[in-house]
Amino acid sequence: MVSRRFVLKAAVVGAAGLALPLYRAGELSAKPAIEKFVRPLPIPEQLEGEIDNGRRVFDLSLQRGRHEFFPALATPSAGINGDYLGPVLRTRRGDKLRINVTNTMSEASTLHWHGVHLPAIMDGGPHQVIRPGQTWSPEFDIRQPASTQWYHAHMYHRTAVQVYFGLAGLFYIDDDAADRLHLPSEYGVDDIPLVLQDRSFNSDGSFSYMSSMRDRMTGMKGDVMLVNGAPFPVHQVASKLMRLRILNGSNARIYNLEFSDGRTMQQIATDGGLLARPVALRQLRLAPGERAEIVVEFSPDDNVVLRHKPLPNRRAVSRGMMGMMMGADDQPFEIMQFRATTPVAAKSALPSHLVKVRNWASRDAAKTRKMVLDMRMGPAMMFGNGFTINGKAMDIKRIDERIRLGDVEIWEIRNDSPMPHPFHIHDIQFRILDRNGQRPPANEMGLKDTVLVDAGETVRIITQFENYSDPDNPYMFHCHILEHEDAGMMGQFVVI
Ligand SMILES: [Cu+2]
Numbered sequence: 052m053v054s055r056r057f058v059l060k061a062a063v064v065g066a067a068g069l070a071l072p073l074y075r076a077g078e079l080s081a082k083p084a085i086e087k088f089v090r091p092l093p094i095p096e097q098l099e100g101e102i103d104n105g106r107r108v109f110d111l112s113l114q115r116g117r118h119e120f121f122p123a124l125a126t127p128s129a130g131i132n133g134d135y136l137g138p139v140l141r142t143r144r145g146d147k148l149r150i151n152v153t154n155t156m157s158e159a160s161t162l163h164w165h166g167v168h169l170p171a172i173m174d175g176g177p178h179q180v181i182r183p184g185q186t187w188s189p190e191f192d193i194r195q196p197a198s199t200q201w202y203h204a205h206m207y208h209r210t211a212v213q214v215y216f217g218l219a220g221l222f223y224i225d226d227d228a229a230d231r232l233h234l235p236s237e238y239g240v241d242d243i244p245l246v247l248q249d250r251s252f253n254s255d256g257s258f259s260y261m262s263s264m265r266d267r268m269t270g271m272k273g274d275v276m277l278v279n280g281a282p283f284p285v286h287q288v289a290s291k292l293m294r295l296r297i298l299n300g301s302n303a304r305i306y307n308l309e310f311s312d313g314r315t316m317q318q319i320a321t322d323g324g325l326l327a328r329p330v331a332l333r334q335l336r337l338a339p340g341e342r343a344e345i346v347v348e349f350s351p352d353d354n355v356v357l358r359h360k361p362l363p364n365r366r367a368v369s370r371g372m373m374g375m376m377m378g379a380d381d382q383p384f385e386i387m388q389f390r391a392t393t394p395v396a397a398k399s400a401l402p403s404h405l406v407k408v409r410n411w412a413s414r415d416a417a418k419t420r421k422m423v424l425d426m427r428m429g430p431a432m433m434f435g436n437g438f439t440i441n442g443k444a445m446d447i448k449r450i451d452e453r454i455r456l457g458d459v460e461i462w463e464i465r466n467d468s469p470m471p472h473p474f475h476i477h478d479i480q481f482r483i484l485d486r487n488g489q490r491p492p493a494n495e496m497g498l499k500d501t502v503l504v505d506a507g508e509t510v511r512i513i514t515q516f517e518n519y520s521d522p523d524n525p526y527m528f529h530c531h532i533l534e535h536e537d538a539g540m541m542g543q544f545v546v547i
Pocket residue numbers: 471472473530531532535536540
């Protein structure tokens with residue numbers, strides 16, 4: 052058992068180490084005091100919807116609020132059906148959904164179903180604007196495997212700030228194939244969500260957002276780790292076998308997660324669903340927008356911290372002034388603590404085989420599409436369109452790519468900029484073919500909708516565009532560093 056005194060001391064050291072590159076000297080003392088590992092991990096409400104005429108119906112409300120991240124300090128925030136973040140929407144393969152989304156805020160917004168295969172007009176991207184006071188009611192069917200998806204605001208030029216203030220939540224899909232595996236699946240007990248977000252606060256408790264040119268370039272990072280909206284929380288582990296569904300819901304921070312005692316985690320799912328078999332890892336890299344489900348074993352009296360350990364400097368990022376600037380804020384820090392006093396035995400062991408994961412053969416690809424990610428300094432950066440795909444910043448009136456319904460395609464994504472970018476494609480799940488010509492690591496050999504492309508790296512993915520065509524309403528592809536997306540690193544495609 053760690054003494055309170057020790058925890059406090061560790062918290063001060065940890066916070067100073069983290070804050071150094073982000074804040075000017077002397078500013079730290081003015082920020083809200085943070086005690087680590089005292090606030091319990093909140094478990095978001097889970098909604099199953101109401102069945103109406105064969106449809107599963109959810110009612111969501113986008114709202115402004117004030118949330119108490121720190122004792123006696125109210126932070127102006129935003130949420131879905133609450134002050135900050137939203138409920139877990141529980142759906143099942145084969146469901147017909149209707150989701151009524153009412154915008155009670157004073158600014159326009161959208162709600163995008165990240166990772167979900169659906170018609171473009173139901174996607175909740177920048178074209179499906181919900182004005183203040185309006186209700187948007189998309190209807191779509193769930194026709195993809197069990198997986199951990201999510202939803203978030205996707206307003207043109209306002210995505211980053213709206214998500215930063217709290218407009219995001221989880222969207223689970225269940226199916227029979229997953230049920231048969233008897234994985235830990237009791238919500239909030241042995242199957243818990245972890246939404247990881249780093250945030251920066253002012254001394255009055257308000258969010259600090261985009262105060263420097265550096266925030267604009269690297270995307271907004273903070274020195275306070277929130278998990279499900281609680282700063283540096285602690286969780287009392289109920290079972291010896293815990294399934295953690297992790298979403299990197301941060302605007303810009305890439306995590307390399309590990310446990311403080313180096314224990315193994317078994318990754319069982321990627322963005323798009325279960326892997327073929329569990330993959331044992333000691334570290335897990337997760338970029339903004341990505342999800343990973345892991346299963347972790349706990350013993351009685353365990354006390355372990357989930358933390359971020361920076362990866363060794365990578366090629367281009369480690370070079371030159373820009374490289375130094377981009378990499379300098381990557382310090383190790385703690386995220387949350389797990390305490391297991393008397394965890395109960397698991398109902399069943401983790402199976403060695405999970406599911407057959409959908410795949411496509413390269414020879415079936417109708418074409419290879421090239422995407423070059425880059426950034427431009429100078430006026431473009433100042434005016435907020437400094438990030439490009441194929442040399443172009445996003446234009447909501449321009450369709451960048453036209454894809455034939457049913458086609459299998461390879462996308463070759465090359466990163467010519469000095470920093471990594473997580474590349475996300477709406478509507479589909481893909482498989483990673485290779486990274487710089489090499490097979491991806493085993494834990495990336497599943498369905499994905501977001502892939503991190505390092506500085507100087509070329510990643511090839513393969514997918515199929517099926518079921519839904521619409522010549523007028525586009526889907527998006529973009530960098531999931533939300534400040535980059537808002538500053539131009541996004542394009543539009545139609546399936547025709
Ligand atoms: Cu980016």
